Amino acid sequence: MSIFIDRNTKVVVQGITGRDGSFHAKQMLDYGTCVVAGVTPGKGGQTFENQVPVFDTVADSVAATGANTAVIYVPPPFAADAMMEAADAGIALIVCITEGVPVLDMTRVSPYVQDRGARLIGPNCPGLITPGVSKVGIIPGRICTPGTVGVVSRSGTLTYEVVYQLTRAGIGQTTCVGIGGDPINGTSFIDCLQAFEADPETRAVAMMGEIGGTDEQQAAAFVRDHMSKPVVGFIAGQTAPPGRRMGHAGAIISGSAGTAAEKIDAFKAAGIGIAQRPVDFVPLLKDRL
């Protein structure tokens, strides 16, 4: 089992003929993801890699192929429209990889997508992977292995680092989800924790947060009140100065709020195991499995 993506995931790639889109569409195909369509306005009728039909609109692609998941690689000025187009076409899961989407665009996208009943992951995220089954996004497939740990994170490469260490230690994953580093995004930590709690195969969760906002504090309260499965957490940015944006648009300590210390305290109070270093996930999860 897994969360959000599985064997029935049929992917349409928005921006499939672009530099990033074509590269990662190929990677997804190689991994075995069921990529059924691509979309680039004006390039409808073409075929990608001799197997994936390209359409002008998401609606056309859904009508022709039954795609139920969209992954977005279009440039930032067009990303908001791409997310809304996917939601309007009836796509159930929308994964936006694009970094640099204006935050005021996201204030409009967020209710639009929600009103149409779609789940959005990202933007500014690496996507998600159910090892051995399907990957939607850019997480390198070979660092993952199937298993029983759910992984959720605001970061890309930090997630790879942790997953790689888990895999090397023989700890496999049900699904790894990167929810993205922007201040306003779709799926939250809590959404993922809820899904992992409900997933019979997941036996423990690794959660990687960072400075900025209160998503981690709310996640901690959710773990305390609603989760039976063990959770191990890490917070990046203990050495980050206040008021500075640490690469991710959302990674900023505003005034005195959003520090690593307050998030770690919230984790501790909720009974979440604290990984002080990325490598600590291995023994902490082994103890709990």
Added chain:
Amino acid sequence: MNIHEYQAKDIFRRYGIPVPPGDVATTPDEAERIARAYGTGVVVKAQVYAGGRGKAGGVKLARTPADARAAALQIIGMQIKGLTVPKVLVTPAADIASEAYAGIIVDRGSKRAVFMVSPAGGIDIEEVAATMPEKIMRLPVDPRYGLLPFEATRLGFFLYKNPKLARDAAKIMRQMWQAFVGSGGSLAEINPLAVTTGGDLLALDAKMVIDDNELDRRPDIAALRDETAENPSELAARRANLTFIKLDGNVGCVVNGAGLAMATMDLVKYYGGEPANFLDIGGSSNPEKVVNALKIITRDPNVKAILFNIFGGITRTDDVANGIVAATRDAPLDVPMVIRLTGTNEEIAVQILQQHGFSAMTDMDDAVQKAVRLATGGKAA
């Protein structure tokens, strides 16, 4: 992107918000000339990308043109939170009856832009929130409709009992919303929003932060960037498309990805060292980025060791290795370097590095400990 007070006031003025006149001076002579032209007492205010200007001595009242000159002499070139003040705003002093606060932030929880207003202005709004939360009104704005007139009226009457002032304030709220949306803001503040002794509203101070992601589609706003007010290293990094933030330690860090970069800094601290910087070379591979990153880091005389931590997912580690070789061929390093890379094309990368006399490590913890040891002369880790 930060913009200066005088630039935020220019934007507000364009949207009809009443702001006091003012002119910018980069020399004491100019400040004196401006003050003389106004013929009244003036306030000389540091224009710098840092808060807490008043406490730092960057805002001075000047009764005469000579006083304005003296104030400018003191303020221009002074350091506030590590940044040099490049210019001052000279603005006529106003007679104030009361001070309120008006701000727009982007709230992550409600996923909306939120108005925050308080009749307790002129002080830090966080302090008001902590000590008298009942004096703050928060109003999330539905992005589909923008700030509706009745919402603006509610904000106005929360600030002022006097109907004229309340209506004037409501108008300013609507103008402020237009300015915020029209400029791609991530924050806008008027603090204080003053009532003058003549009974008029006046935005005495203005602050705006622009969402960096808006700049490509707003060239007029992007043009407001003042490179003379930026930290020189951070300016060089931005020009090279790198995200760099200078810190006070001595272990220079070059990492791909923001989360891993923060985790690397934290690990340096964990093993008894202090990071000299945050630096994210980004996801895509490009040897040129590595060359620029090394140039920027080695400018900092505090740096006693350089640590590369590269996890090759999308980034190809051989590209990073080529960058390291290229950068050190032109300018050999004065400080030791520890290179950790793993992932995509790791074998090729290690080979490239070895051919040029570098060694590479694969374990993050080992590499960080070694870098800390080298930076501290063996005293830590």
